Each structure stands twice: as C-alpha cells, then as structure tokens.
Amino acid sequence: MFQSERFFREAWPTISQAVESPADAARAVQWILGRTGLTRGTAVLDAPCGFGRHSVEFARRGYHVTGVDFNETEVERARSAAKSARVTMRLMCQDMRDMEFSGEFDLAVNLFSSIGYFSDDEDRLLLDRFWHALKPGGLFVLDTRNRDHSVRAMPPEERLPVDDGTLRIENRFDATTSRWHARWWRLPHEAGDAATGELVGETEIRLYAAHELRAMLRPERWSQVDVYGALDGTPFSLDTPRLVFVARK
Ligand SMILES: C[S@@+](CC[C@H](N)C(=O)[O-])C[C@H]1O[C@@H](n2cnc3c(N)ncnc32)[C@H](O)[C@@H]1O
Incomplete structure (x- = not known):
C-alpha cells in the first residue's frame, strides 16, 4: 500500500x-x-x-x-x-x-x-x-x-466550504523529502472557529x-x-x- x-x-x-x-x-x-x-x-x-x-x-x-x-x-x-x-x-x-x-x-x-x-x-x-x-x-x-511555489507559500491551514460544512486541511511541507503531509478534517456548519473537527484522512504526496x-x-x-x-x-x-x-x- x-x-x-x-x-x-x-x-x-x-x-x-x-x-x-x-x-x-x-x-x-x-x-x-x-x-x-x-x-x-x-x-x-x-x-x-x-x-x-x-x-x-x-x-x-x-x-x-x-x-x-x-x-x-x-x-x-x-x-x-x-x-x-x-x-x-x-x-x-x-x-x-x-x-x-x-x-x-x-x-x-x-x-x-x-x-x-x-x-x-x-x-x-x-x-x-x-x-x-x-x-x-x-x-x-x-x-x-x-513545488517551488508550495515551499514558500503553503499555508499551515486551508479551509474549503463543502456542502455539509467546511473542510479544514492541515498542511506540513517536509523540505528533506519534498513531501506534502496533509491531514483533512471535516467541520460541521455549527462548529466554532476553535473546533478541530472530525479527521477524514491523511495524505503524503511528493511535490516536484x-x-x-x-x-x-x-x-x-x-x-x-x-x-x-x-x-x-x-x-x-x-x-x-x-x-x-x-x-x-
Ligand atoms: C486528486 S483526484 C483527481 C481526479 C481527476 N483527475 C480530476 O481532476 O477530477 C486523484 C484521483 O486519483 C485516484 N487514484 C489515487 N491513486 C490511484 C492509483 N494508484 N491508481 C488509480 N487511481 C488512483 C483517486 O481515486 C482519485 O480519484
């Protein structure tokens, strides 16, 4: 896998x-x-x-x-x-x-x-x-x-509106591997700004x-x-x- x-x-x-x-x-x-x-x-x-x-x-x-x-x-x-x-x-x-x-x-x-x-x-x-x-x-x-844009501009967190609320993506760029690690969280509409949400999954992708x-x-x-x-x-x-x-x- x-x-x-x-x-x-x-x-x-x-x-x-x-x-x-x-x-x-x-x-x-x-x-x-x-x-x-x-x-x-x-x-x-x-x-x-x-x-x-x-x-x-x-x-x-x-x-x-x-x-x-x-x-x-x-x-x-x-x-x-x-x-x-x-x-x-x-x-x-x-x-x-x-x-x-x-x-x-x-x-x-x-x-x-x-x-x-x-x-x-x-x-x-x-x-x-x-x-x-x-x-x-x-x-x-x-x-x-x-990759060269991401190195300088990848935000630590992104938020995307989705049908049932917000998708919160926690980003981390590992400069030693050039791999982008992301944790994807779903926040319901009623969640406050401080809520972390439910973990949807994690990705680890090589940026070139x-x-x-x-x-x-x-x-x-x-x-x-x-x-x-x-x-x-x-x-x-x-x-x-x-x-x-x-x-x-
Ligand atoms: C970011 S999406 C892009 C899909 C499509 N190109 C688009 O723009 O709508 C990545 C897609 O890769 C598929 N995927 C991931 N790993 C795969 C693999 N090893 N073989 C085939 N599909 C794969 C996922 O199921 C997903 O649909």
Whole structure:
C-alpha cells in the first residue's frame, strides 16, 4: 500500500465532488484542446479520471475517451455522469501503475495533482506508462502543484466550504523529502472557529519542482516539452501555484 492509498480508496469519494469543480474541468479541457489542436474523434486517456469531470467534457466534444481510476465509487460516478451527458466512454477500475496501453492514444492527461502519490521511482514508471500509451506524435498533459511555489507559500491551514460544512486541511511541507503531509478534517456548519473537527484522512504526496518532473519525463523521449503555470496558458514561474507540462511524443 502506498502512503495515501487508504485516503484515496476510502475518504476521497466523500469529499471529491466538493473540491473538484466540473466548471473548472470544462475550461481546462477547452484550453487543452485549443493548445493541442486535436481533431474530434481521436483517442484520449484520462488517468486518474476520478468521477469523470474531464472525461465527460472530452466525450461531449466528440473524443473517444478511456478513463482509469482505482476507486470503484469514483468510476461508478463517472459512469453515471456519462449516462446523464448521453456520451459513451470506456471506464476502467484499475491501479494506474498497472496500465499497459501501447500506442493507442492521441492525447493522455494526468490532471489535478495526480502524481507524487508513490515513490519517485514509481512516479517515473507511471510517466513511462503514459509515454507508452501514446501514438507517435501524441500529446501528454500533466497538471500538478508547483513545488517551488508550495515551499514558500503553503499555508499551515486551508479551509474549503463543502456542502455539509467546511473542510479544514492541515498542511506540513517536509523540505528533506519534498513531501506534502496533509491531514483533512471535516467541520460541521455549527462548529466554532476553535473546533478541530472530525479527521477524514491523511495524505503524503511528493511535490516536484519543474526541473525534477522534466527530468523524470526523460525529455530525450519527447520531440517537444513545454511548461506552463496553469491550464490556461499562464507562463510558468516560481510564483505560479500550478505546474503544467505539455509534451509531444
Ligand atoms: C486528486 S483526484 C483527481 C481526479 C481527476 N483527475 C480530476 O481532476 O477530477 C486523484 C484521483 O486519483 C485516484 N487514484 C489515487 N491513486 C490511484 C492509483 N494508484 N491508481 C488509480 N487511481 C488512483 C483517486 O481515486 C482519485 O480519484
């Protein structure tokens, strides 16, 4: 079991829909398609797909989508979302480290901080799997937290409004490992400012600097690797909270 596995298997589905916005996903997909110039009818891999917010947006626009996630609840939600949107897509309940696609996709995406869950070696192997999954000339888009921004700007605590109250996230960045340790707490509406709340779960995620992820991608394998600071084309800098790679095989 990797450090955050229990959290993603058990706790994540209880908060994912409150923290992951379908409207943001629609905007991100629009930018990705504009940036990549991918034509309708081509094949897209979304891993991990969560409850399918990006997958559905790709499918709505006429792309053939495969979504992979190891959480059955999230995959079932993605299935229902596809049905409601009257689109079809292939959904696979699988550990993304076991993906064995070969030369199938025109575009592969790994979005919303979905790398860094494993050891550095396993993360590197995961990146290799995306490379293998792509056709020659295919594109890979990765969007995650910018470690260099987090080092200076990670707040000790964050609060997010959720349906039944507030999500309180206690953050700690370990500079010796570059791993972000978070404890996720749920506070009911009636809780006062001093309340700590009920512990939802804990995560431990490796944050990467741009040069580290770039090296892990093995730039010699790709014909082009571009870096952005958000999924809207913002230029990358030490001050952008996000780190986005667009790489062409
Ligand atoms: C932060 S969410 C992002 C989901 C999606 N990309 C989005 O933006 O909505 C991370 C997802 O990774 C999934 N996950 C975590 N570890 C995984 C693994 N080893 N294999 C496949 N999915 C995994 C979780 O179930 C969760 O849905």
